Amino acid sequence: MEVFVFPGQTLANKTKNPETFSGFFRIIGMKTYPIYESPMKERNEERFGLTSKSCVCCGRPTAEKLWIHATTDWVATDEPDQDKVENSQGAFPIGPECAKKFPKEFIFKSV
Ligand SMILES: [Zn+2]
Numbered sequence: 001m002e003v004f005v006f007p008g009q010t011l012a013n014k015t016k017n018p019e020t021f022s023g024f025f026r027i028i029g030m031k032t033y034p035i036y037e038s039p040m041k042e043r044n045e046e047r048f049g050l051t052s053k054s055c056v057c058c059g060r061p062t063a064e065k066l067w068i069h070a071t072t073d074w075v076a077t078d079e080p081d082q083d084k085v086e087n088s089q090g091a092f093p094i095g096p097e098c099a100k101k102f103p104k105e106f107i108f109k110s111v
Contacts, residue, residue: 033076067109
C-alpha cells in the first residue's frame with residue numbers, strides 16, 4: 001500500500017482510518033466552525049453596501065486584515081490553504097469584533 005503523508009498529518013492517523021484518505025485534498029483533522037451571523041447584517045449591508053470588504057458576519061466594512069476560510073457548506077475551516085480544502089469557497093473578510101466569536105485558529109491575518 002502506498003502511503004501519502006500530508007502536512008499536519010501523522011502516519012498513525014492514516015493507518016488507523018485508511019478509508020478517510022480517499023480524497024487527495026482532504027486534510028485529516030481539519031476542523032470546522034459555524035459562521036456567526038449578526039442580526040444586524042442585513043441592515044448593515046443596506047447601510048454600507050455589500051462589497052468585497054464587507055464583514056462576512058455583520059456586513060460592516062472591514063480593513064481586510066482578518067479573514068475566515070469558508071467551505072461550500074458555509075462553515076469556517078482552520079486550514080488556511082485553499083488548495084488543500086476540496087470544497088473551499090475562499091477567504092472572506094471579518095471585522096475584529098466578529099472575529100472574537102470564533103476560536104482563534106479559525107481567524108487568519110493578512111501578511
Ligand atoms: Zn462583523
